[in-house]
Amino acid sequence: MISRDSVKYFQVAQGVWGMKLVFVNIYMVAxxxxxxxxxxxIDAGPKGCADKIIAMAESIFGKGAHPSAIVLTHGHSDHTGSLPELLKHWNVPVYAHPLEIPFLTGRSAYPPADPAVGGGLMTLLSPLFRREPLNLGRRIKAIDVDRGIPELPEWKVIHTPGHSPGHVSLFLPFNTTLIAGDAFLTTKPESAIYALKNIKKLSGPPKYMTIDWTDAKKSVKKLAALQPRIAATGHGPVMRGRELQTALTKLAENFERQAVPSEGRYVRRPALATQNGIVYVPPFKASKKMILASVLIGTAAGLLVARQIQKAVS
Known part of the structure; x- marks a missing residue:
């Protein structure tokens, strides 16, 4: 952990730094x-974190520093919450995959969260997370996956859908550094304890917000085939070397058992999206087991943690 000018962040790799904001990571790439x-x-964190992001930028790059662009792995609220405030301070373009743009230009809301998947307090709170679209207007630019991002000429853009239709990951072949967003994670995102304390555990994408498990599996296999030596994800600590490669290979080979929930809204039928946004959402069915678990876990968890997390994603 680097602490400079009262700003705490961490080094990921040469020219790559990260910061944990509540339970979400953002990254700066030079x-x-x-x-x-x-x-x-890379990404803009939850709402209310713009000042911390600006302070990190100035700590690394100097007073008044601003990025050449902002790149979104996807548009969920915990990754874009501080974006409106940042764009008041920085006049820069925002890049996202074409399939993610409807959620960033006011055309489509994300599908509902899936509280039936189980796993912890974050799952139970997921229906409270903002799913309404932002409207960035002309600030948003579509990523050309084949050509990449002009401001990052060495980095490859990889379309990794499943968690969201236009989710992307970024890969630097030079030292096989991977910024994976939420395509897979290095903590257990359904658990508030794991997420807030940054406990290491390589996992699939957040179960409560993943809308296509077939695509999610393909995306993890695609990333595992790159054999990254460094992985920085949207939630959780950086993983490296053999520990990373062994765990990621195991996840790719055993995805249904390790990552896919036994029940849930999108387990058997995915939500469907086009470049205009969501066009189909499967119906929600809550089992008695899920309802009972919701009551028990919700009571045990208490309101203090819930209030902190809700504030970060609203």
């Missing part, structure tokens, strides 16, 4: 020598 002297912000 080009290596020999390339244009630019840096880019």
């Amino acid at each position: 080009n290596r020598k020999g390339f244009p002297k630019r840096w880019v912000l």
Whole structure:
């Protein structure tokens, strides 16, 4: 952990830094020598964190520093909550995959969260998370996956849908660093204890907000095939080396058993999306087991943790 000017952040790799904001990570990526002297912000964290993100940028790059662009792995509220405030301070473009743009231009809301998947307090709170779209207007730019992002010439953009239709990951072949967003995670996202304390555990995407499990499996297999030596994810600590590669290979090979919930709204039928947004959402069916678990876990968890997390994602 680096602490400078009262700002705490961590080094991921050469030219890559991260910061944990409540239970979500954001990243700053600078080009290596020999390339244009630019840096880019990856994701924008939960609401209310703009000042911390700006302070981190100025701690690393100097007073008044601003990115050349902001790149979104996806548009869920915990990854875009501080984006409106940041764009008041920084006049920069925002990149997202074409299938994610409807959720960032006011055209479509995300599908409802899936509290039937179980696993902890975060799952129970998931229906409270904002799913209404932002409207970034002309600030938003569509990512060309084949050409990549001009401001990050060395990094490859990989379309990794499942958690959301236009989810992307970023990969640097030079040192096999992977910024995976929520395609897979390095903590257990359904558990508030794991998420808030940053406890390490390689996992699939958040069960309560993943809308296509077939695509999610394909995305994890695609990322595992890259054999990254460093993985920085949307939630959880950085994982490296053999520990990462062994766990990621195991997840790809045993995805249905390790990652897919036994029941849930999107387990058997996915939500469907086009470039205009969501066009189909399967019906929700709550089992008696899920209802009982919700009451028990919700009572035991208490209101203090719930209030803190709800504030971060609303």
